[in-house]
Amino acid sequence: MKYKSQSVAKLYFIAAIALFVAQILFGLIMGLQYVMGDFLFPAIPFNVARMVHTNALIIWLLMAFMGAAYYLVPEEAETELFAPWLATLTFWIFLIAAGATVAGYLLLSYSELAKLTMNELLPTMGREFLEQPTITKLGIVVVVLSLLFNIGMTILKGRKTSINLILLLGLTGLAVFFLFSFYNPVNVVRDKYYWWWVVHLWVEGVWELILGAMLAFVLIKVTGVDREVIEKWLYIVIAMVLITGLIGTGHHYFWIGTPDYWLWWGSIFSAMEPIPFFMMTVFAFNMVNKRRREHPNKVATLWALGTAVMAFLGAGVWGFLHTLSPVNYYTHGTQITAAHGHMAFYGAYVMISLTMISYAMPLLRGRNAANPGKSQVLEMWSFWLMTVSMVFITLFLTGAGILQSYLQRISENPMPFMVVQDQISLFYWLREIAGLVFLIGLVLYVASFFVGQNEPEAAVAD
Amino acid sequence: MAQAFTKAMARNIFYGGSAFFFLLLLALTFQTEADFPNLDNRAALEGPMGAKITKGKQLWEENNCIGCHTLLGEGGYFAPELGNVYTRFGNSTDAIKGFIASRPENGIPGRRSMPQFHFSDEELTALAEFLKYVSEIKTARNWPPNIQG
Ligand code: HEC
Ligand code: HEM
Ligand code: HEM
Ligand SMILES: [Fe+2]
Numbered sequence: 315m316k317y318k319s320q321s322v323a324k325l326y327f328i329a330a331i332a333l334f335v336a337q338i339l340f341g342l343i344m345g346l347q348y349v350m351g352d353f354l355f356p357a358i359p360f361n362v363a364r365m366v367h368t369n370a371l372i373i374w375l376l377m378a379f380m381g382a383a384y385y386l387v388p389e390e391a392e393t394e395l396f397a398p399w400l401a402t403l404t405f406w407i408f409l410i411a412a413g414a415t416v417a418g419y420l421l422l423s424y425s426e427l428a429k430l431t432m433n434e435l436l437p438t439m440g441r442e443f444l445e446q447p448t449i450t451k452l453g454i455v456v457v458v459l460s461l462l463f464n465i466g467m468t469i470l471k472g473r474k475t476s477i478n479l480i481l482l483l484g485l486t487g488l489a490v491f492f493l494f495s496f497y498n499p500v501n502v503v504r505d506k507y508y509w510w511w512v513v514h515l516w517v518e519g520v521w522e523l524i525l526g527a528m529l530a531f532v533l534i535k536v537t538g539v540d541r542e543v544i545e546k547w548l549y550i551v552i553a554m555v556l557i558t559g560l561i562g563t564g565h566h567y568f569w570i571g572t573p574d575y576w577l578w579w580g581s582i583f584s585a586m587e588p589i590p591f592f593m594m595t596v597f598a599f600n601m602v603n604k605r606r607r608e609h610p611n612k613v614a615t616l617w618a619l620g621t622a623v624m625a626f627l628g629a630g631v632w633g634f635l636h637t638l639s640p641v642n643y644y645t646h647g648t649q650i651t652a653a654h655g656h657m658a659f660y661g662a663y664v665m666i667s668l669t670m671i672s673y674a675m676p677l678l679r680g681r682n683a684a685n686p687g688k689s690q691v692l693e694m695w696s697f698w699l700m701t702v703s704m705v706f707i708t709l710f711l712t713g714a715g716i717l718q719s720y721l722q723r724i725s726e727n728p729m730p731f732m733v734v735q736d737q738i739s740l741f742y743w744l745r746e747i748a749g750l751v752f753l754i755g756l757v758l759y760v761a762s763f764f765v766g767q768n769e770p771e772a773a774v775a776d
Numbered sequence: 777m778a779q780a781f782t783k784a785m786a787r788n789i790f791y792g793g794s795a796f797f798f799l800l801l802l803a804l805t806f807q808t809e810a811d812f813p814n815l816d817n818r819a820a821l822e823g824p825m826g827a828k829i830t831k832g833k834q835l836w837e838e839n840n841c842i843g844c845h846t847l848l849g850e851g852g853y854f855a856p857e858l859g860n861v862y863t864r865f866g867n868s869t870d871a872i873k874g875f876i877a878s879r880p881e882n883g884i885p886g887r888r889s890m891p892q893f894h895f896s897d898e899e900l901t902a903l904a905e906f907l908k909y910v911s912e913i914k915t916a917r918n919w920p921p922n923i924q925g
Contacts, residue, residue, distance in 0.1 A: 348854070355889050359843075362840075425839050498837075506848065507808070545783055546786045552790055556793060557793040561800060573808055643921060646919070646920075647846040647849030731855070
């Protein structure tokens with residue numbers, strides 16, 4: 315850690331990991347409800363568990379991005395953070411808002427929560443991923459604006475690197491597109507059309523800028539490759555992201571009452587969206603192969619390479635699988651979607667967050683470069699357990715999704731939804747088992763922060 | 777990559793490309809908005825049931841139905857697609873109302889369960905009219921592929 319004010323990142327990272335644990339526990343609850351329909355009913359209905367699972371995911375990823383920004387921006391700008399106290403204050407506001415929202419989900423019925431938070435004044439609740447009460451959404455806007463102000467001022471007074479500018483651009487886009495969550499017309503088609511300006515333009519647009527900036531930062535650190543080379547790559551990758559991904563939004567405009575021409579625009583452009591993910595994989599491996607130093611933080615490098623591979627698999631390959639409209643006609647809104655959603659979110663955004671945490675946390679905790687061997691080995695175990703089990707979760711859901719699409723939508727005698735779900739329950743059991751292995755991986759991950767801290771670290775090779 | 781291809785060139789492609797394709801997205805959005813009136817069943821919203829449908833959408837949202845169900849393929853994958861439930865239930869709003877009203881308080885043992893929401897008759901009508909309105913949206917290729925959703 316070169317600048318004292320970077321230390322605020324630690325708070326964000328710790329909270330992110332805690333919410334990650336909560337996310338997975340609720341994922342396991344839902345996984346069980348899939349096969350034992352009355353599990354925890356009516357205390358925690360499925361929709362409530364789903365809200366906690368997905369919203370905890372979004373919030374902890376935002377926390378990790380913010381922590382990354384507070385860590386990375388001062389180091390790149392070569393100056394202290396503009397207002398460290400503001401970053402600390404913002405953290406507590408964010409944490410309390412997130413905690414209160416989750417408590418609201420679990421302790422009140424959703425309609426009571428809507429009443430309590432006066433949803434009728436500006437109705438924004440009750441849409442997938444955007445279930446948060448309007449006041450929480452406003453809180454998120456304030457928190458992100460405070461971050462933008464803080465890192466914007468830091469960049470202004472310091473060195474201006476491409477990585478910093480791209481990160482700032484990505485976070486600004488995140489704030490701008492989030493504003494569409496406040497637009498909720500009664501007209502369902504228009505509601506859905508602009509809902510995707512938050513969801514798709516986040517994960518297949520501006521978030522990829524954030525991902526790229528974080529990946530480039532860590533790669534410069536662990537490989538020592540020339541910044542010019544890495545930043546040139548970064549620009550090419552994110553250029554391809556937006557060139558394909560903006561019109562690629564059309565892969566969500568196939569069947570929601572939107573005009574036919576979207577079948578073409580959406581299929582063609584989104585079919586090219588895997589290209590930047592592939593380039594990212596090539597880029598990461600190239601840089602590691604050309605490395606000019608052996609950084610002692612081996613596990614951070616492992617996470618970085620893992621991100622590049624798994625993002626390509628989850629977003630690129632599993633996205634392509636169902637992105638052409640003739641295929642999507644049958645798979646839309648099935649377990650195929652869930653399979654892709656899991657591997658893409660894990661491979662791209664969970665893994666890049668863990669990459670950044672893995673690189674920065676040892677430094678934030680006062681070490682020179684890396685954790686001791688013991689702790690790194692444990693973290694590597696957790697990497698493999700979580701990643702391999704996520705591959706299996708994806709494969710099982712894909713199996714379920716293929717059968718579901720066939721039995722419910724393609725076969726001669728289409729069966730009702732509930733009958734089909736019964737038929738494919740074996741896959742859901744297998745998914746739950748894979749989920750338990752994921753949890754073991756996560757427990758080891760958390761444990762890796764507590765082992766071997768008294769041992770000397772591996773030699774610094776810089 | 778050849779030496780001649782510099783970082784500045786990559787940066788220009790990024791800014792130029794993003795700006796161009798963002799404008800294209802805006803243009804397509806304007807065209808789409810112009811085509812919406814033929815597809816999105818807005819006549820229902822402006823008709824005599826308009827106020828009911830509005831109320832129905834509010835109830836839909838404030839009870840988080842989307843957390844279990846898909847609507848036109850978007851939402852949770854735990855429970856049946858509801859974009860076409862009106863047709864699946866024989867074009868009957870009464871059947872929809874009856875189904876929602878009759879959910880047992882403590883669920884059905886061993887089966888995926890839907891909560892009992894204690895809606896009034898007026899609220900049930902609003903929800904059913906909302907689902908009827910959605911089923912009359914003109915989706916491309918008449919998605920979903922068949923009645924099972
Ligand atoms: C906790 C999950 C959950 C929530 C929340 C939920 N449902 Fe359901 N719903 C189900 C399940 C499960 C079924 C299938 C029940 C069965 O077949 O036994 C179902 C079935 C239905 C059906 C019949 C569909 C068919 O084709 O048989 C309708 C209509 C319906 N729900 C409407 C709603 C509405 C309206 C709301 C919101 C007010 C809602 N549901 C909220 C789980 C849920
Ligand atoms: C990291 C990047 C990505 C993430 C995190 C991601 C995540 C998701 C999620 C969560 C959904 C489900 C949305 C819903 O609930 O309705 C979804 C849907 C979809 N994604 Fe992605 N995705 C990514 C990239 C891609 C790419 C690159 C493609 C195409 C090549 C793609 C194609 C699709 C399609 C076609 C759907 C719609 C599925 C349906 O019809 O039900 N995604 N994505
Ligand atoms: C880091 C790991 C995980 C990530 C990033 C993740 C992400 C997500 C996302 C984005 C959704 C919404 C899906 C969509 O709309 O397409 C979702 C839903 C879900 N997740 Fe996870 N999840 C993870 C781990 C798990 C685990 C371990 C389990 C359980 C074994 C699980 C079970 C579920 C279930 C059952 C749903 C609901 C799907 C539905 O709507 O029917 N998840 N998860
Ligand atoms: Fe998308």
